[in-house]
Amino acid sequence: MNKWLRAGLSGLAGAVAVTLVHETVRRFYPDAPRMDVLGMRAIAKGMRYAGQTPPPDDTLHTWSMVGDIISNGLYYSLVGGGKKALAKGTILGAAAGLGGVLLPGPMGLGTEPSNRTRQTQALTIGYYLFAGLVSAAVAASLRKVRR
Template sequence: MKLLPSLTAGLAGAVALTLLHETVRRLRPEDAPRMDVLGMRGLRKLLGKADAPQPDNDTLFNVTMAGDMLSNGLYYSMVGSSRHALERGLALGALAGVGGVLLPGPMGLGTAPTNRTPQTQAMTVAWYTMGGLVAGAVARALRNR
């Protein structure tokens, strides 16, 4: 696996995912997934366990978005740079989407942000899958240069 192309592809997938999340949550607030809310809840929980000061909402949002970009970028970088990058991106994205629907409740982050409606669940899976496909497509394009 070549590190720089994989990281570049992962970042592309993370950017695509974040842009989609942030755009649609503003256009369809009634049923768009709210991964930002899950991230902020998770960060508040971690800071609380560490007895660290709680940031204001704007700072919390910004730190959460940076953390999402980093973690999703690293996750999607697992597409690698092989000729199977697109297939890996599809699988990684679908897995992340299903996890986004199933895991927040058991993790104590609540279920509404990704399970509010069947449309919310479908969008969560579809968007993470799309992020994986973008990562795979970028990895494939970089490999073929």
């Protein structure tokens, strides 16, 4: 299997993992991060900036989920394909988690969805770190398939 395919598949695995964790935990835990809300706000803000009216929240939520899978898949694809997948997955995951906590406020998206409590902050970082580790595990497994 070529390295580009391994990278893409490992990135997709990380993206699906982080999205599933977010969507599952938010339904049961009130202090869970709400990265879906940040995605919805980002889409709506961009549409308003372009002079468009954002769609209803259910449509925005669907767009946010699709956007998350695509953008996180591309991001976590940086883990796969080569050596040192575990180190790359750890670094990329931790960086994404920190970005999820630190960047929404300065971007004008609000801080509550990922910064509401210390638990919310820790979960945000943990989710993305988990996704990086999933990407690394898939990349390593696919690398072994090649041999």
